[in-house]
Amino acid sequence: MFGGTALWNIAPLPQSMIDKARTHTADPWFVVADAVTLVLALAGVLLALATVRPWRRTLPVWIVRYTLWPLSLLMVLRAVVAGSGDVRWLLTGELARTAFWDLFLWSPLFLVWGLLWAATAVSYVRRVELSSADPQKPE
Known part of the structure; x- marks a missing residue:
């Protein structure tokens, strides 16, 4: 086995799920959940970078405020829901x-990750509000 399939034998997944992934017969919810998680992660990373890079000056504060908050909420929700499901699975075997x-x-x-995105949103909004309140203060 080579490339992306080399680690299938040690993947922390049930053998039935590994077989489905290898043969591309995984359930649609599994594929959609992975794709949604990937898109959310990519959006969050780009927005977090936008808050500290020079091109952030062109980024409206409302985009960060109203995008990073839901992203952080979804990531925290994923952690809590999956974690509670994992505890249930561990208790039942x-x-x-x-x-x-x-x-x-x-x-x-x-x-x-979700908590840090929330902190990034708060920090960015505060920095923008402080810099707009004091026009003499350089960024």
């Missing part, structure tokens, strides 16, 4: 390998 991996790696990552 279902999909323990996947649940363990998600509970201790991915759910905390999404939680921290």
Whole structure:
């Protein structure tokens, strides 16, 4: 096996899900969930970068305020919902390998990521409001 398929044997997924991913027969919800997560992550990264890069001056503050907040909320919601589902799976013994991996790696990552996006939104809005209140102060 080469490339992107090389790690399938150690992927923290049930064998049935690995087989479906290999044969491209995964459930539509699985593909959609991955695609939505990817789009949200990319949008959040670009908006977070926009708050600290020079081109942020052309970025309206409302875009950051009303985009990063929902993104952060969705990421925190993903962490909480998936984490609680993982706990349920671990307690019942279902999909323990996947649940363990998600509970201790991915759910905390999404939680921290979402919280940092919220902090970025707050910080950016405050900086913009402070710089607009004091026109003599350089950015």
